């Protein structure tokens with residue numbers, strides 16, 4: 289993998305990740321861009337104890353542009369996009385419309401491929417491995433950013449999730465605090481350690497493997513299962529079998545096996561609702577240990593993949609119980625979801 293860092297016309301950072309070590313990335317951003325003025329502000333909710341990012345400048349962001357004006361496609365003569373090069377493998381750059389910026393963290397965009405019409409599931413193993421390299425590198429790099437406490441690599445796929453650009457891409461958020469969901473996991477982790485002397489993540493993975501009913505994929509270095517108390521209609525958690533706190537800590541064997549496992553899961557997601565159905569909207573979310581945690585080795589890196597579609601043509605909305613009270617109601621039993629995800633395995 290070859291990494292080349294450069295700057296866009298407004299000063300934002302852009303990094304190419306190339307499979308070929310001899311790739312040359314010297315194209316210059318030719319757009320007359322004003323420096324970015326972001327007014328993102330983190331407000332603390334005194335009742336709930338959580339935080340909200342107020343980012344009014346995002347209202348002006350690019351919204352469903354026509355394919356020939358896609359800002360994530362490579363640049364070509366007469367049409368300059370966010371990526372100055374005329375082609376690329378994987379590219380990461382600072383979001384022009386960040387929810388978090390400056391003292392409030394960092395937002396980056398990851399373009400998985402220069403092919404506008406592809407999706408992550410269409411990538412080959414080598415391309416997916418390059419995306420894994422980029423996620424890993426960004427996680428290691430953002431550890432040096434003074435405002436960033438926790439890094440979140442994720443992909444929103446599909447209009448139904450609110451994706452405003454069709455080009456296959458994901459995002460990386462560097463939060464200036466430990467997120468509420470991670471705090472909940474850390475609390476459970478501490479309580480379990482106190483009560484049993486064991487690691488909760490290890491026990492969850494071992495219990496799922498022993499039970500087997502919710503296991504979807506069992507590889508040599510990774511296991512994927514529908515969690516016992518799945519919140520979403522179809523939800524899969526993918527864990528490396530050797531517990532590590534974050535992506536940079538993955539060993540070579542796990543890194544090598546990851547693409548085939550993840551690509552297979554994504555392909556199965558697109559088959560859940562049968563032939564002729566539009567691609568399954570999904571959210572794919574990496575959970576990693578916050579940087580400044582004393583016993584961060586206790587945390588288990590894992591990926592949570594889920595869809596908000598519950599049946600053909602119908603979405604699961606976060607309605608009164610979920611939005612009002614944080615109580616999820618899931619119509620699809622996790623064992624049935626796992627059964628379906630095994631049925632649609634690649635032949």
Ligand SMILES: [Zn+2]
Nearest residue numbers: 358361404455
């Ligand atoms: Zn595009």
